[in-house]
Amino acid sequence: MSGTAETLLEVRNLSRHFGAHQVLGDVSFDLRRGEILGLLGPNGSGKSTVLNIVSGFLAANGGSIGLNGRPIVNAGPENVTAAGLVRTFQLPSMPRRMTVREVVQAGDATTATLASATRPLRFDNEVDELIAAFNLGPVAGLPASSLSGGQKKLLSVAVALRCRPRILCLDEPTAGVHPNLRAEMVRILRRYNAEGVAMLVVEHDMLFIRDLCHRCVVLDRGEIIADCAPASLEDNPRVVEAYLGKAVEKGKLAS
Numbered sequence: 106m107s108g109t110a111e112t113l114l115e116v117r118n119l120s121r122h123f124g125a126h127q128v129l130g131d132v133s134f135d136l137r138r139g140e141i142l143g144l145l146g147p148n149g150s151g152k153s154t155v156l157n158i159v160s161g162f163l164a165a166n167g168g169s170i171g172l173n174g175r176p177i178v179n180a181g182p183e184n185v186t187a188a189g190l191v192r193t194f195q196l197p198s199m200p201r202r203m204t205v206r207e208v209v210q211a212g213d214a215t216t217a218t219l220a221s222a223t224r225p226l227r228f229d230n231e232v233d234e235l236i237a238a239f240n241l242g243p244v245a246g247l248p249a250s251s252l253s254g255g256q257k258k259l260l261s262v263a264v265a266l267r268c269r270p271r272i273l274c275l276d277e278p279t280a281g282v283h284p285n286l287r288a289e290m291v292r293i294l295r296r297y298n299a300e301g302v303a304m305l306v307v308e309h310d311m312l313f314i315r316d317l318c319h320r321c322v323v324l325d326r327g328e329i330i331a332d333c334a335p336a337s338l339e340d341n342p343r344v345v346e347a348y349l350g351k352a353v354e355k356g357k358l359a360s
C-alpha cells in the first residue's frame with residue numbers, strides 16, 4: 106500500500122509501546138481526499154493512541170505520517186494543527202470563564218491562520234446553526250465547563266468544525282450524546298465533508314458509522330485487521346472475532 110495523489114493522510118508502520126506494553130504494532134492506513142474514514146476496534150485496541158499520535162499529542166516509537174505529502178510524525182500538536190489537522194478528545198475539557206456561545210464563536214477567531222490556509226467555507230449563521238443543531242440553545246449562556254459530558258462532546262465537535270480543518274479527527278463523538286442528536290450530527294458532519302473536510306472518526310455506534318463513513322479500518326490489539334465498507338463489517342469474520350467475548354449486539358459492535 107503506498108500513497109497516491111488521492112491520499113491526504115498517509116500513516117505508515119506506526120508503533121508505540123508504554124513500558125513493556127506494545128500498544129500499536131505496525132499500523133498503516135490512508136485517509137483519502139474527501140473521505141470519512143471510521144477507525145473502529147474494541148476498547149483498549151489502540152484507537153485513541155492512533156489519534157494522539159496522528160494529532161501530534163503523543164510521540165510514536167516508529168513509523169511515519171504524511172499530511173498532504175509533508176511529514177508530521179512527532180511534529181507536536183501546534184505544527185500538526187497548523188498543517189490543517191484538528192482533533193477532538195474522548196473526554197473534552199472546557200473553559201470555566203467562557204460561555205458555550207463564546208466557545209463556539211471563538212473556534213474561528215483563534216484559528217485564523219488555519220482558516221486562511223484552508224478553503225474558505227462560509228455558512229450563514231453558522232454559530233446559531235451549530236448551537237441549534239446540537240441542542241445547545243438552552244445552555245448557550247452558561248459556562249462551558251458546566252455542561253454534561255455529552256453536551257461537552259457536542260460543543261467540542263462544533264468548535265472543531267468552526268476551525269475548518271483539512272482533516273477532522275473525532276474520538277467517540279456520540280458517546281454520552283442523546284440518541285436523537287446523532288442523526289443531526291451526521292447531517293452536519295456530511296455538510297462540512299461536502300465542503301472538503303476529510304474525517305477520521307473513532308466511534309462504536311454502528312448506525313452512526315453506517316450513515317457517516319465511506320470506509321472503515323478496524324484495530325485489534327494494535328494491529329489493523331480489516332479495511333472495508335461499513336456495510337461489510339458485521340460479515341467480516343476477523344471483525345466479529347475481535348469483538349467476541351464482548352457484547353456483539355445487532356447494530357452495535359460495542360465493548
Ligand SMILES: Nc1ncnc2c1ncn2[C@@H]1O[C@H](COP(=O)(O)OP(=O)(O)O)[C@@H](O)[C@H]1O
Pocket residue numbers: 123128146147148149150151152153154155
Ligand atoms: N499514557 C498511557 N500510558 C500507559 N498505557 C496507555 C497510555 N495510553 C494508552 N495506554 C494503553 O494503551 C492501550 C490502548 O489504549 P487506547 O488507545 O486508549 O485504546 P482505545 O481508544 O482503542 O480504547 C490500553 O491498554 C491503554 O491502557
Ligand SMILES: [Mg+2]
Pocket residue numbers: 152153154195276
Ligand atoms: Mg479511546
